[in-house]
Amino acid sequence: MERLKRLLDLLLGKNLIDSYGLSVKNHKDEILNSFGTESGDKLELNLEKTKITIHLNLKDQILFDVIGLFLREITLLENNVHSLEEKINELKILQEISNKLNSTLQLHQLLSLIMQLSKETLNAEASSLMLLDKDSNSLIFEVALGEKGDIIKQYKIPLGEGIAGWVALTGEPIIVNDVRKDPRFAHRYDSLTSFQTRSILCVPLKTKEEIIGVIEVLNKIGMEGFDEEDLNLLYSIANQAAIAIENAKLYKDLKELFFDVVETLASAIDAKDPYTHGHSRRVSQYSELIAKEMGLNSNLVEKIKLSALLHDIGKIGISENILLKKSELSQSEREEIKKHPSLGKKILEPLSSLEDILPGIEEHHERYDGKGYPKGLKGEEISILGRIIAIADALDAMTSDRPYRKALSMEDAIQEIENQKGKQFDPEIVPYLISLWKKGLLCSGS
Structure with a gap:
């Protein structure tokens, strides 16, 4: 387009300046717009409210007709390019949305x-x-x-x-x-x-x-x-x-269905012992409350909730004679019971989708001071899942009846957990449990 404008300077410049005192460089766009049809032997322009007629010789007529043809093609091409650029931009936007949709x-x-x-x-x-x-x-x-x-x-x-x-x-x-x-x-x-x-x-x-x-x-x-x-x-x-x-x-529906299945499985495990009925569900609820009180992100809260729901799944591999024994357990029986965290991990390990919740299942009986089982981990060697579930598990155990003792009140159980801060339990997490208690968000057997 710029080359066409320079060509007009050569063709019309002297003519316009001499005849009308007008400069082509100030009116190139108006002149170019006059090339919509074949020019014939004259070119009519409307510049500065003045109608101008320029007479053309045969050579200039042919040249102006060619310029008009090229101009129409260039205009069409420019419009197509602009339309194409808009379509490309739209596709980029939709592609970006699609990428986010899949991620x-x-x-x-x-x-x-x-x-x-x-x-x-x-x-x-x-x-x-x-x-x-x-x-x-x-x-x-x-x-x-x-x-x-x-x-x-x-x-x-x-x-x-x-x-x-x-x-x-x-x-x-x-x-x-x-x-x-x-x-x-x-x-x-x-x-x-x-x-x-x-x-x-x-x-x-x-x-x-x-x-x-x-x-x-x-x-x-x-x-x-x-x-x-x-x-x-x-x-x-x-x-x-x-x-x-x-x-x-769909994801929400599938997740709810999955949790329903898991909760049914956990309830079946708890049902082996009338004293632990509803235990896994309550431990999951307590764990979720603690995690939310700590301000953990929703994905991690969900993993903690699920891990807590399945924390005792390893008891499937423990003899019912031991699980239901009403008298005091022997040393060998206690050692057998201590295998359930490792058994739980082993049972769920083949399911790759549950990989992130395994630490909570394996480590919920570890102690902050390193005296727990099965690995004797201590401090932050224990996953955040394991440290939270350990507190929730102990809270529900203390506030539930057992064959050998009556349930503690929630207040007494909270006090016992506070006494074990830095020993059995993470001293950074215990205050969040106390905060929940003071807010009235904890109740035993819920």
Whole structure:
């Protein structure tokens, strides 16, 4: 294009300057725009509100026609390149979302990323993702980004109300570039948040069976409004988000099923002895409470909870005659009982998915001072799982009846654990148990 402009200097420069006192360099774009059709023997220009006619000889006519042809091809090519660049950018965005989709099952984190990319890519002031709550028949904000995002999240939008409610009800996408002219727009949410909505692009979130929510972006930045290309891109993003939500739901359902199976297994083990009925479940609950009180991340809390639920699975390999014996155990019988942590690890070791919980199962009878079993580990040689479960296990054992003694009160058991701080139990963890007790979050036999 720049070469064509330089060529005009040579062809027209002297003519325009001499005849009209105009400089080609100040009007190159206007001149180039006149090459839409064959020029014939003259070139007509409108420059500075002046109509100019330039008469061309045969040689210049041919040259100008060739320039016009090239100009049309170049313009078409530039438009195609721009369109291609936009498509490449869209594919990059969708690829990034897809990569994140395959790398995490943390739903809220993933959806927040998707909506941030939507907001940036579509050049919008705000974006939000709402899920349909069937109990209240309304849309609930899962993610809301923008100046008033934190405020709008506290509100529910009834199905059918506003643009988002209409899209959720009908399943139809919509572009509204002037909300003042659309009777479906619900002004009250702007009043509640002091946000000024000008334009909305909204599409439904769909699974194979149903509409589960909507995605919307608000207020296109710049003079242009949302268009069909924006709509198509947001639709693609919505499809990715719907996949993420479905995967997370499936993962949640499978996880709940898995925990149900594990809890049933743990209960079957506990049921061998009426005195330990519900023991594994309670140890798991206590362990989870301690881990959360410590501020551990959710993944680690889940591992501790599961490890505690299975901490006594090794007792499957111990004779019932020993487990159910009402009189005092002999030395050899005590040694046999001490094998259950190692047996538990051995039973679960073939299951690679449970690898991370094995330390809690093997180490829950280790002592902080190194006098425990099976390995005699001490201090932080014992995993965080083992140190937490050891406290929870002891707490439930002391507050449950045994053939040879009555249960201690929760207060007395807590005091005994505090007395063993730095000896049997981790002195850094015991205070969190005491904190739970003071908050009234512990109860024996729960």
